[in-house]
Amino acid sequence: MLDNNSNQAAKPRMIEALSIDNVVLGIESGRLMVLTAKYNTGLAQGLWGLLGGWVAYDEPIDNAAKRILKMITGVDDLYLEQFRAFGDVKRYPAERVVTIAYYALVRPDLYNVIPGGTASHVEWRDVRNLPSLIYDHGEIVKALLLHLKSKVRHEPIGFNLLPEKFTLLQLQEVYEAILDVKLDKPNFRRKILKMNLLIDCNEKQQGVMHRAASLYRFDMVVYQKLCEHGFNFEF
Amino acid sequence: MLDNNSNQAAKPRMIEALSIDNVVLGIESGRLMVLTAKYNTGLAQGLWGLLGGWVAYDEPIDNAAKRILKMITGVDDLYLEQFRAFGDVKRYPAERVVTIAYYALVRPDLYNVIPGGTASHVEWRDVRNLPSLIYDHGEIVKALLLHLKSKVRHEPIGFNLLPEKFTLLQLQEVYEAILDVKLDKPNFRRKILKMNLLIDCNEKQQGVMHRAASLYRFDMVVYQKLCEHGFNFEF
DNA sequence: GCAAAAGTGTTAATCGTACACCCATGG
DNA sequence: CCATGGGTGTACGATTAACACTTTTGC
Numbered sequence: 001m002l003d004n005n006s007n008q009a010a011k012p013r014m015i016e017a018l019s020i021d022n023v024v025l026g027i028e029s030g031r032l033m034v035l036t037a038k039y040n041t042g043l044a045q046g047l048w049g050l051l052g053g054w055v056a057y058d059e060p061i062d063n064a065a066k067r068i069l070k071m072i073t074g075v076d077d078l079y080l081e082q083f084r085a086f087g088d089v090k091r092y093p094a095e096r097v098v099t100i101a102y103y104a105l106v107r108p109d110l111y112n113v114i115p116g117g118t119a120s121h122v123e124w125r126d127v128r129n130l131p132s133l134i135y136d137h138g139e140i141v142k143a144l145l146l147h148l149k150s151k152v153r154h155e156p157i158g159f160n161l162l163p164e165k166f167t168l169l170q171l172q173e174v175y176e177a178i179l180d181v182k183l184d185k186p187n188f189r190r191k192i193l194k195m196n197l198l199i200d201c202n203e204k205q206q207g208v209m210h211r212a213a214s215l216y217r218f219d220m221v222v223y224q225k226l227c228e229h230g231f232n233f234e235f
Numbered sequence: 236m237l238d239n240n241s242n243q244a245a246k247p248r249m250i251e252a253l254s255i256d257n258v259v260l261g262i263e264s265g266r267l268m269v270l271t272a273k274y275n276t277g278l279a280q281g282l283w284g285l286l287g288g289w290v291a292y293d294e295p296i297d298n299a300a301k302r303i304l305k306m307i308t309g310v311d312d313l314y315l316e317q318f319r320a321f322g323d324v325k326r327y328p329a330e331r332v333v334t335i336a337y338y339a340l341v342r343p344d345l346y347n348v349i350p351g352g353t354a355s356h357v358e359w360r361d362v363r364n365l366p367s368l369i370y371d372h373g374e375i376v377k378a379l380l381l382h383l384k385s386k387v388r389h390e391p392i393g394f395n396l397l398p399e400k401f402t403l404l405q406l407q408e409v410y411e412a413i414l415d416v417k418l419d420k421p422n423f424r425r426k427i428l429k430m431n432l433l434i435d436c437n438e439k440q441q442g443v444m445h446r447a448a449s450l451y452r453f454d455m456v457v458y459q460k461l462c463e464h465g466f467n468f469e470f
Numbered sequence: 471g472c473a474a475a476a477g478t479g480t481t482a483a484t485c486g487t488a489c490a491c492c493c494a495t496g497g
Numbered sequence: 498c499c500a501t502g503g504g505t506g507t508a509c510g511a512t513t514a515a516c517a518c519t520t521t522t523g524c
Contacts, residue, residue: 015252015331015333017250017252017253018252018253018333055322055333057331058324058331059324060322060323060324061320061322061333062322064322082319082320084317084319084320085296085317085319085320085335087290087295087296087297087299087335088295089293089294089295096250096292096293098250098253098290098296098335100320100322100333150389153389154385154388154389167503168503168504169502169503184486184487184488184489185502185503185504186488186489186504186505186506187486187487187488189503189504189505190505191485191486205503208495208496208501208502209495209496209497209500209501209502210494210495210496210500210501210502210503211493211494211495211496211501211502211503211504212494212495212503213502213503213504214503214504234469402476403476403477404475404476419514419515419516420475420476420477421477421478421479421515421516422513422514422515424476424477424478425478426512426513429512443474443475443522443523444473444474444475444522444523444524445473445474445475445476445521445522445523446474446475446476446477446520446521446522446523447475447476447521447522448475448476448477449476449477
């Protein structure tokens, strides 16, 4: 994915048959956005793609994904999960490279990413209107969106796309963005509140030009308990 | 995973940082079983593990999984899907190897597997009572079982574990084996029939010492249509 | 007749859905 | 007083869950 002939000292040994590609997702004014990077080195120089890099020889793959993400964006400590491996023979032009795709869900307060490492620029793009990306990265995004649609119905991952305190409408918009549907407001409110996954912060929204909404936060403790019994999360 | 110094002619080039491990699952008298192999070569010689092997340099990973499965068991043409990659640094003792786990669901008529390739024996084991397996294979099975529990609720993969024609009780037993719960028979019948995924074969079970049950088969066409709308499959 | 599984019926409680409607606030 | 979103009520059909019950068959 990236240049492997730079002149750094003590360059770590990389597994060059194996890369990581991170799909970083966020919500911006109700639209699901993906972070793309413009590479300044290697085969993809000057082109846009996902946030990728090689796995080091002595590094767990989960760590590799985190390291690459931090290197390119400066951002750390976010929801990061493996999606799956992509291993068509010709997906990478120069040689045989299998990549493991990860996805990250980003809260808006971490939106200000600073390009670094092998990326000269990073840019948020609307996932429903993506330009063409290097290699099979377009395919990876498409497959991930399908996966997310299903996953968001069974696990409350949507919360990772919001600030710690959020309104019910914001949460609804996250679900609408991921599922690409319109939901009924009263029914959404009731359903989500009945799950007991939200804690009322007893605070109101500030600086809006209409009635201020209540702020809620996600109750991780209740969630863990529900998980052990395998619960449902349908909309 | 396997010996890479055999004296075959024209040995293909392998990516030795990357292996495949197949978890082959079947139902036997209502219990979920997994196929294990005893290796006759390589690091794992004499030990039991999943059905693994290396990815060839010019081979898509899905094909590698299929090829390895066929080599070890002689069995072809079954439901085979990628699970996910496992990449801890020390999961494989001799060197750094990332493995991509696949899982196969096997119909009972394909149970008679013949050990081949790098396996001297293969044996079905109860997944709820597994002996210890090489490397991280025990962990892979455990993680997959959790994944399957969730997957079976949203996609009708259970059918892949049954012969083409099956009774409703057999189907129920598949769900009970995967979910590890007891289900109510009348309610299960109604629910599954209402989905319209079953075609009545207008045939009865043979040779049972009680009232013979109707045989059904899975309607792939209706299923495909439902998939496009993203449907539910809860129990 | 008995056992074992097939298959049907019934009920109460819950849930999903589609709305109509009122409330609070800033401009 | 209007626009905007916050928030509640309601009513109907569909779904679920629990359980009693009848049917068929081989022994």
